[in-house]
Amino acid sequence: MIRTFGWNEFLFILMAIRWTIALSAIAFIGGGIGGLAIALARTSGDKVVRQATAGFIRVFQGTPLLLQLFLVYFGMAVVGAAINPWIAAALALTLHASAFLGEIWRGCIEAVPLGQNEAATALGLKWASRQRWIILPQAARIAVAPTVGFLVQLIKGTSLAAIIGFTELTRAGQIINNATFEPFTVFSIVAGLYFVLCWPLSLLARQAEIRFARASAR
Amino acid sequence: MTSADWLPTLLQPPYLGAIGHGLLTTLELTVTFVIVGGTAGFAMALLRAALPRWLEPLLAAWVACHRNIPMVVQMLFWYFAMPQILPDRITGPINASASEFVYAALALSSAFAAYVSEDLRSGIRSLPPGQYLAARASGLGFVASMVFVVLPQAVRAATPAICNQILLFFKGTSLAAAIGVAELTHVAQEINHETFLTFQIFAIATALYMAVALGLIGLVNLTEARFGGSAGRRSRRRRSTAK
Numbered sequence: 001m002i003r004t005f006g007w008n009e010f011l012f013i014l015m016a017i018r019w020t021i022a023l024s025a026i027a028f029i030g031g032g033i034g035g036l037a038i039a040l041a042r043t044s045g046d047k048v049v050r051q052a053t054a055g056f057i058r059v060f061q062g063t064p065l066l067l068q069l070f071l072v073y074f075g076m077a078v079v080g081a082a083i084n085p086w087i088a089a090a091l092a093l094t095l096h097a098s099a100f101l102g103e104i105w106r107g108c109i110e111a112v113p114l115g116q117n118e119a120a121t122a123l124g125l126k127w128a129s130r131q132r133w134i135i136l137p138q139a140a141r142i143a144v145a146p147t148v149g150f151l152v153q154l155i156k157g158t159s160l161a162a163i164i165g166f167t168e169l170t171r172a173g174q175i176i177n178n179a180t181f182e183p184f185t186v187f188s189i190v191a192g193l194y195f196v197l198c199w200p201l202s203l204l205a206r207q208a209e210i211r212f213a214r215a216s217a218r
Numbered sequence: 219m220t221s222a223d224w225l226p227t228l229l230q231p232p233y234l235g236a237i238g239h240g241l242l243t244t245l246e247l248t249v250t251f252v253i254v255g256g257t258a259g260f261a262m263a264l265l266r267a268a269l270p271r272w273l274e275p276l277l278a279a280w281v282a283c284h285r286n287i288p289m290v291v292q293m294l295f296w297y298f299a300m301p302q303i304l305p306d307r308i309t310g311p312i313n314a315s316a317s318e319f320v321y322a323a324l325a326l327s328s329a330f331a332a333y334v335s336e337d338l339r340s341g342i343r344s345l346p347p348g349q350y351l352a353a354r355a356s357g358l359g360f361v362a363s364m365v366f367v368v369l370p371q372a373v374r375a376a377t378p379a380i381c382n383q384i385l386l387f388f389k390g391t392s393l394a395a396a397i398g399v400a401e402l403t404h405v406a407q408e409i410n411h412e413t414f415l416t417f418q419i420f421a422i423a424t425a426l427y428m429a430v431a432l433g434l435i436g437l438v439n440l441t442e443a444r445f446g447g448s449a450g451r452r453s454r455r456r457r458s459t460a461k
Binding site: 058059062063064065066067070071074075077078152155156157158159160162163170173174177183184186187188190191194195198199202 | 292298299389420
């Protein structure tokens with residue numbers, strides 16, 4: 001039976017946005033932690049560590065996110081874990097975010113003038129203190145704009161979880177579309193909701209970029 | 219099934235053929251969006267430079283829409299919603315052929331055009347305004363100034379960004395699986411369902427994607443070398459030292 005598109009259908013789609021936000025938040029926090037570790041490994045003195053993480057990054061940057069999702073989702077079944085779209089999506093997106101944030105932040109760390117690290121070493125600071133008090137605070141300023149930019153990518157990326165059956169915004173749209181056969185209305189609303197979520201962040205990223213360019217030009 | 223006999227299984231004609239066909243479809247989608255979307259993106263960038271200023275917000279909104287809405291949703295929109303609003307005269311022939319492929323190609327091309335036009339616009343903006351003014355002053359019209367003076371330089375400045383977009387959209391072709399196009403990811407998923415050789419089949423797909431991506435990167439480097447040495451970066455450096 002075909003349902004008409006009404007207030008309840010709209011609310012169903014609207015409420016699904018919380019799963020999109022939750023998934024984005026988990027992947028961003030997890031990816032932030034993993035990304036920091038990878039960025040530090042990529043800029044470390046140990047050649048083996050540097051190349052291992054470079055390989056990790058290359059695999060995740062060279063393959064589609066959907067493939068990574070499938071690999072984790074179906075891989076869980078092979079390993080013997082219970083198939084759970086929630087965990088699979090969170091895990092795949094976290095790994096994905098770790099690789100991308102790691103590469104972004106590596107660039108930011110390398111953008112900090114070398115003399116800063118040398119001066120800190122000359123002052124007798126250990127590696128951890130150098131990173132914590134000298135390098136990372138300066139790299140963080142550079143990192144704001146590209147990190148927010150990647151957050152937009154990540155939020156958009158959560159829509160792929162729909163394909164493995166996790167009911168977030170896109171999947172909610174598909175479900176309602178299957179029930180109402182009003183694709184134009186449904187997908188316009190879904191697209192609009194993503195736009196409302198991502199556009200302010202895009203503006204923020206651009207503003208941060210402009211502000212940083214101005215600050216460093218001075 | 220033991221883990222040893224997975225390779226002979228996947229090398230059987232039906233699976234091997236499916237993988238090859240999936241890879242081919244992925245490449246077809248890539249070539250289509252580069253040609254169709256790239257041309258449209260060029261036209262858009264020219265349009266943005268030529269049109270009166272009050273139209274600019276409209277085109278900027280068009281670009282912002284493509285940049286802030288997930289590609290999957292754009293795919294679903296083209297596949298499900300567009301036929302609802304497009305006249306039958308257009309949808310008829312599309313539905314008669316491989317409609318999934320056509321709509322996926324349209325979705326990718328449309329989004330790629332938006333990104334390319336944005337990259338080219340910042341390429342145009344990165345040029346000193348004197349270039350355009352001097353072209354006009356030496357008697358070239360708007361179109362001639364754009365085509366012979368501004369665009370060649372803007373393209374060089376935008377080349378690294380556009381190549382990056384090509385790589386991103388190449389990976390984006392996998393999303394056509396969402397509307398049922400039998401490209402590489404979709405094929406890998408289907409073979410996984412039939413054989414349960416999960417890691418093996420996805421490893422093969424991963425290797426194929428990476429091979430094409432590395433090939434694309436090689437192609438990009440070759441083109442940049444042809445253009446007179448890694449065009450974007452070096453010309454930008456030259457410009458900044460010339461200032």
